[in-house]
Structures are given as C-alpha cells and as structure tokens.
Amino acid sequence: MSDVHSLQRVEELPTDYRADLDAGNVLAAWTLLRAVMPVGKPNQQALATKWSYKHLRPLMLRAGSLVPMERAERRVLAYVNPGLPRERMATTPSIFFGLQMIMPGERAPNHKHIPAAARVIIEGSGAYTTVDDEKLHMEPGDVILTPPLHWHDHGNEGKKPVIWMDVLDHPLAVPMDVSYILPGALAESYIEQPDSGDTWFSCPGLVPYRGPNRRPPDYPLRRFRWDRVRGALMASAEVASRDEPVHLRYCNPETGKSILKTMDFSARLVRPGESRSMVRASANRVFLVMGGRLEIEVNGATHVCEQHDTVCVPTYASVTLQNTSSAPAFLLQVDDTPTMTKLGFYEELT
Ligand SMILES: [Fe+2]
Structure with missing residues (x-):
C-alpha cells in the first residue's frame, strides 16, 4: 500500500511558521506521521541477535575481580540489542536480559524497584534470593521472581561463583517515566521455611484454601524449580x-x-x-x-x-x-x- 499523495516535508513550511510552532511546543504532525505510523509494517529497530555464553562467560568471571559488589550493586553484563540505543539497555524494545554473577561469600544489597524481574539460574549452587524475607534457593535452571516493589537481595553461601540471567521489563518502565529503585537494609533473619511456595503448590491442581471472598495473591509462587x-x-x-x-x-x-x-x-x-x-x-x-x-x-x-x-x-x-x-x-x-x-x-x- 502506498500513499496517494506524498506528505509534506517540514522544510516546505515557512521558516517563521516553523519557529512559531517550536516556540509553542507543537509540531506539524503530518511531516512526521509516517515516522510513527509507517504504511503496512512498523519501523523495527531491534535486530535478531545471538549472545554466546561460551564467549561471555570469561568476561562475566573477569568482572568479579574488576568491580567489587559495593561499587556495582549488581554485577551485570547487559545484553544490548545492536539495533536499539545503548542507553535503553534493552535486549528487545520491552525486555532486558543480562548475566549477573555473585562471588562466594558476597551479598548483593537489598533493594526494591518498579521494574519486574526474574532470574534464570545458569550455573553454580549455594546462592539464594530473598523476596520479602522469604529465602529462595537458586539451583541451575530455576526461575525466581522478584515482582515490582518487592524487597529482594541475593547471597552466595557456596564455594564457587554463581551466574544467572536477569530478566527485567525496565525497557518498558523507563520511557513511561516510572522506573526507580529504593535501597533497603539487609535482612538479618528469614521466614523459617525456605521455598514455602514450593511446598504449598507441590500438588498440581491443589492451592491453599482462601474462601470465596479472598482474592488470590498476584505472586504466590516465586521459585519455579x-x-x-x-x-x-x-x-x-x-x-x-x-x-x-x-x-x-x-x-x-x-x-x-x-x-x-x-x-x-x-x-x-x-x-x-x-x-x-x-x-x-x-x-x-x-x-x-x-x-x-x-x-x-x-x-x-x-x-x-x-x-x-x-x-x-x-x-x-x-x-x-x-x-x-x-x-x-x-x-x-x-x-x-x-x-x-x-x-x-x-x-x-x-
Ligand atoms: Fe533488583
């Protein structure tokens, strides 16, 4: 499909008219219409891209000696899509992937933020994530949720570095002007039963009884083994x-x-x-x-x-x-x- 008439370019408008539009914080939308609504298919910036773990693993390990946890808060290598502006720190226009590593004995500070996050454990064991003081073990392949505005921190009680993939939706939250983070204090104690969600939902088809008037929680299960x-x-x-x-x-x-x-x-x-x-x-x-x-x-x-x-x-x-x-x-x-x-x-x- 093509336009019957070519749309007017901004250069075709008188200079004084354009200046007056600028001064009033408006623009002649017809000159940019096809930039936001191209005919037939979208203007896609993101490119199909592959990241090789074998290639990135040594870089992740090296970061362990290049930056201490207190200078990084989270030691993450962001997978940035080469078609998108780097400052968006985005793997796709709406999804972020990034490798994170925590060294033996380290704790990553407690915090909470607007963007939703999940971890997918890549290698290593002995690490944990706390979400609202619930301690969740991290074993390879597990998916662990840290939903928006839920306090969380990470620690490694094992003997080797633990690496996982961070998945976040900040590429959506940032352009909406809502992305922020709050630092918190590290929890000194945790809920006694680790991975409690895993116990409550251990039988397919059975859920905790809540009665007809109680709304089910948004995130009842946070570790998917x-x-x-x-x-x-x-x-x-x-x-x-x-x-x-x-x-x-x-x-x-x-x-x-x-x-x-x-x-x-x-x-x-x-x-x-x-x-x-x-x-x-x-x-x-x-x-x-x-x-x-x-x-x-x-x-x-x-x-x-x-x-x-x-x-x-x-x-x-x-x-x-x-x-x-x-x-x-x-x-x-x-x-x-x-x-x-x-x-x-x-x-x-x-
Ligand atoms: Fe976080």
Whole structure:
C-alpha cells in the first residue's frame, strides 16, 4: 500500500511558521506521521541477535575481580540489542536480559524497584534470593521472581561463583517515566521455611484454601524449580503426538495468569529431528537454551545455539526451531505477549 499523495516535508513550511510552532511546543504532525505510523509494517529497530555464553562467560568471571559488589550493586553484563540505543539497555524494545554473577561469600544489597524481574539460574549452587524475607534457593535452571516493589537481595553461601540471567521489563518502565529503585537494609533473619511456595503448590491442581471472598495473591509462587519443569517436559514428550509441540507455560498456580504482568515465560522441549515453525506474531521474544543444541532460524538466518546461548527475535519475525542432534533440546522462552495483549497490540499473521 502506498500513499496517494506524498506528505509534506517540514522544510516546505515557512521558516517563521516553523519557529512559531517550536516556540509553542507543537509540531506539524503530518511531516512526521509516517515516522510513527509507517504504511503496512512498523519501523523495527531491534535486530535478531545471538549472545554466546561460551564467549561471555570469561568476561562475566573477569568482572568479579574488576568491580567489587559495593561499587556495582549488581554485577551485570547487559545484553544490548545492536539495533536499539545503548542507553535503553534493552535486549528487545520491552525486555532486558543480562548475566549477573555473585562471588562466594558476597551479598548483593537489598533493594526494591518498579521494574519486574526474574532470574534464570545458569550455573553454580549455594546462592539464594530473598523476596520479602522469604529465602529462595537458586539451583541451575530455576526461575525466581522478584515482582515490582518487592524487597529482594541475593547471597552466595557456596564455594564457587554463581551466574544467572536477569530478566527485567525496565525497557518498558523507563520511557513511561516510572522506573526507580529504593535501597533497603539487609535482612538479618528469614521466614523459617525456605521455598514455602514450593511446598504449598507441590500438588498440581491443589492451592491453599482462601474462601470465596479472598482474592488470590498476584505472586504466590516465586521459585519455579527446573528439575520439576524438565521432568514435566520429558513426561509430556512421552505422551504428546509427534505433530504436537512440547511447550509448557509458567503461570500463577491460583489464577492461571502470567507469572509477571508484562512477560510470559514458557519452556519447550524440542525432540531430536524435530523442526517447528512458530506463529508470526507482534510479540517480542527472547530464547535461552537450557540444554542440548538447537538451531534457531529467524527470518531466514540460522543461529546455531549451545546450552545457555540467547537469541532475541524481533516482532513479526518468522521463527523455526530445529533440533538436528540426537538428544532433546530444552528452551526457555520469554515474550511480552501479556503486555501486547493488555494494550490491544497483539496480533498473529496467517
Ligand atoms: Fe533488583
């Protein structure tokens, strides 16, 4: 589709008129209309990009000696999309991914912030996250939530560095002028039962009884254990038909809603020899390979991925996941479908 008439350029307006518009804090919208609403398809800035963990791991470890915790607050290497302005510190226009490391004996200061966050543990054990004084153990593959404005800190009681992936929605919060952080004091004691949510929701289909007049909490379960997710994927793969994707979505066990309000998390098992094309949709997506080897084809370009590699995918991209190995591949998918849906921006192309 093309415009019948070309829109007037700002240079075609008299200089004095433009100056008067500037002075009044207005502009001639018709001269910039196609910048904000191009015909037929959006102006996409974000680029499909792969981050290799093998390449980044030594840089993450080196940061341990380059910056002490008190000078970093959080020791994070941000995955910045090369198509987006660096100061946005964004992996996609709405999602941030970044590697974080905590050294043995360290504690990262307590704080809370507007952006929602989740951690996906990459390697190491003996670390923990506290959320509102609930101590959550961090084992490889676990997803741990620190929802907006909930106090949280991290510590490492193990003998080796612990590395995890931070996932945040500050790329959405910053342009909305609401992103801020508050420092707090480190908790001296914790709720006695660690991982209490994991106990209360240990039986699928059973939730704490709250009665008809009590609203279920937004974040009743904050640690999603990878050993259980992996086991569920393996069991599902046993019974799923070959043409059915093995794809499980993380959810609030009491409401079925997304585990964070802005982002959806889901886990996939891609069988040996399986090739699966995803629906083309307006969602921004990021993939983190949790195990095995996977080829992720985005708009015709193939990214060969090993464990812990990350690939981000622009809106409306065509994506095919292909496992050419002889072992199952495991993938964590984070996307902004909840945001897109709430805003009325979500669509799928057929
Ligand atoms: Fe934080």
